[in-house]
Amino acid sequence: MQNKERWGSRIGVILAVMGSAIGLGNFLRFPGLAAKYEGGAFMIPYFIALLLLGLPIAWLEWSMGRYGGDKGYHSSPGIFRALWKRKGSPYFGFLGLLVPVGIYMYYVFIEALCLYYAYLYLVGGLPEFNALSGGTPFKDLFASATGSGADGSLFTGTHPILFFVLICFALNTGIIYRGLSRGIEIVTRVAIPVLFICAILVLVRVLSLGTPDPVNFPERNVLDGLGYMWNPEPRNKTFIESLLNAEMWMEAAGQVFFSLSVGFGVIITYSSYVRRNEDVVLSGTTSASGNIFAEVALGGLITIPAAFIFLGPAGISDSTFALGFETLPQVFQAMPVGNFFGFLWFFLLFLAAITSSLSMLQPAIAFFEEGLGLERKTSVTFLGLITLIGTGFVAYFSLGNKGLGYMDFWVGTFAIYLLAMLQVLVGGWFFGADRAIEEANRGSYLKLPKWVGFIWKYVSPAFLIVIFVLWIQQELPKKLDALGSDVTMQLTVTFLVVLSAFFIILISAALRRWRKQEKEDL
DSSP states (O other), X not given: OOOOOOOSXXXXXXXXXXXXXXXXXXXXXXXXXXXXXXXXXXXXXXXXXXXXXXXXXXXXXXXXXXXXXXXXXXXXXXXXXXXXXXXXXXXXXXXXXXXXXXXXXXXXXXXXXHHHHHHHHHHTOSOOOOGGGTTHHHHHHHHHHHTTTSTTGGGSSOOHHHHHHHHHHHHHHHHHHTOIIIIIHHHHHHHHHHHHHHHHHXXXXXXXXXXXXXXXXXXXXXXXXXXXXXXXXXXXXXHHHHHTOHHHHHHHHHHHHHHHTTTTTSHHHHXXXXXXXXXXXXXXXXXXXXXXXXXXXXXXHHHHHHHHHHHXXXXXXXXXXXXXXXXXXXXXXXXXXXXXXXXXXXXXXXXHHHHHHHHHHHHHHHHHHHXXXXXXXXXXXXXXXXXXXXXXXXXXXXXXXXXXXXXXXXXXXXXXXXXXXXXXXXXXXXXXXXXXXXXXXXXXXXXXXXXXXXXXXXXXXXXXXXXXXXXXXXXXXXXXXXXXXXXXXXXXXXXXXXXXXXXXXXXXXXXXXXXXXXXXXX
């Protein structure tokens, strides 16, 4: 098997991986979770998960991917086959296809929502801010845009969000069709710097707000807004009670996965296209640092203080999407020159979303090409049809945004944990921690010490297992109740099971093809 594509440069692959990870999770999910768990209490499990899971697993994925690329594989099933010399090992790689494709199915809907809101700010289509309205006009706008009032409501009459979904599908498809260096790399080289410029402009504006209403709300100021995010003083529980919340630890670890794109099956694919002696440790560290900066220093410092200043603590206690699409539009409308900064905010969200979306398509396309022998044009078309069905499912089951929420839970949280655990076992145990360290250090200026192998082999798996078991005890009964009574939940699980079976069948076909090629090469 021959490597057919390569990244054009090291900075190209770093920006591409950074683009895959810098997404809506940095600017919406992270601030939303920090607000949900009352600010600073969330930051402790977040940074622990970053050090024990995020960075080590990111390094492991970079080294696993490069090793698989040396063997001619660029997808999880193929790379697992190269790393784990067992007959059925490629079948476990279905998770490396299910996770990015499943996330893309609802992610592109949110991408379209960001573009739609940017358009509304550009044309002045947002409601006026009214402190006495309780944010009702903005909640109504979000409900109308997402069709959360009833299932199927987006498919009755004319809803602009579907038009923007089609625009995003067309953009993503056109870019991914051009390949790595001529498509993804070119876009991320432009989009990531523009994204950072937009974010810094909005951040400077937020930090310069001071105390907008010192007479009526002197406590609503920038410093107190920053304190809400960083001070570990939960207001409804003791500090210890908050730290014993297994769901918070699981969501913190899940957020780290979102932040760094670990457990997605993306890094392992992207790194398979680097050159044989590429410095994967430095590349992995650089891309991870950029993502954490975007998340904590930009996303968190923009969203939480801005909402706190204008709406107080109650205004930032909403869910992730409510914070992003209901609360922040109120903030920008209340802010001087708010239309301009509102446009910048949602435009940078769109840029973050599109660079992430592109990365979610590449693992499956790589598999279709190397496993089924399809040309890129055919692979892109095939995957486009599959994901369009999934996005249609999410858009149709829009009551209370349940379709999106359930997909996010099962794929964006549950399946990511399974894939992360699988990758740690494959890299740390089946391939071997010592071999993985040696592979990572080949060609690297920064050398990983031996104790990183200990983290891969023992600490990361133990951390994942403990959180997962605690979460099952705490949350599984609720999910099983919903699975027994909620039709949308039942359909979501059925859809994902069918999609998983579909990928497993394709992997079986790919295995036959690979074995045939190997016999012919003898």
